[in-house]
Amino acid sequence: MHPALLDALARDFARNKYDLKRLLRTICLSRVYQLDHKPFLETDKVFFSRRRLARLEGDLLIRVVAQVAGVKPSVLEGTAPFLDARPVGPFQRPTRNAAPGSCERPNPEAMGQAGLASALHLLNSDIITKAITHPEGRIARLVAARETDEKIIEELFLATLSHPATPEQHKMALAHVKKAKDAAARKIALEDVLWALLNSKEFLFIP
Numbered sequence: 001m002h003p004a005l006l007d008a009l010a011r012d013f014a015r016n017k018y019d020l021k022r023l024l025r026t027i028c029l030s031r032v033y034q035l036d037h038k039p040f041l042e043t044d045k046v047f048f049s050r051r052r053l054a055r056l057e058g059d060l061l062i063r064v065v066a067q068v069a070g071v072k073p074s075v076l077e078g079t080a081p082f083l084d085a086r087p088v089g090p091f092q093r094p095t096r097n098a099a100p101g102s103c104e105r106p107n108p109e110a111m112g113q114a115g116l117a118s119a120l121h122l123l124n125s126d127i128i129t130k131a132i133t134h135p136e137g138r139i140a141r142l143v144a145a146r147e148t149d150e151k152i153i154e155e156l157f158l159a160t161l162s163h164p165a166t167p168e169q170h171k172m173a174l175a176h177v178k179k180a181k182d183a184a185a186r187k188i189a190l191e192d193v194l195w196a197l198l199n200s201k202e203f204l205f206i207p
Helices: 003-015 020-028 058-069 113-124 126-132 138-144 149-161 167-178 183-198
Strands: none
Touching (some): 058 126, 058 149, 126 183, 138 149, 149 167
């Protein structure tokens, strides 16, 4: 963070009787906070001309996957083992009595190999599979409600990426689902669509 910016925020925070909601509102409404991640100054590392991409990490990632899949986070407990020798793995939160020095979660962007390992683990582990195939999950409920393929695809995009599918995306997803020859294959095809969305860069990175 920029020292002058921190000082200005601290003064504003104190001047407004330490109103945390107002502080968060001030930050979120600022021009810098709302910048796009796409750079218009490729070499800028100082002047905050764009937002830096950040990967969803730790228990936040688990909670978001659970929310998208329509299951409780507790359903996914125990599905993300340690990926390195650090005290806190990339998919875990520190324990209550953890020593201060052991609470720091590894940074995937800084760790290189660990970041790649985290991504590969997410792609191949049972975290997503367990969530999207859960009998009480979003897809199971939509199928049970006899929703159309179009309706289900629309909801999956909105739940995962917070925007409707583009015409091309919708066409590709629908074509994949329409290949199904029976109800069981249709459900698997819909799960394929959700799996792909959960592993997309747009979902995994905070713009």
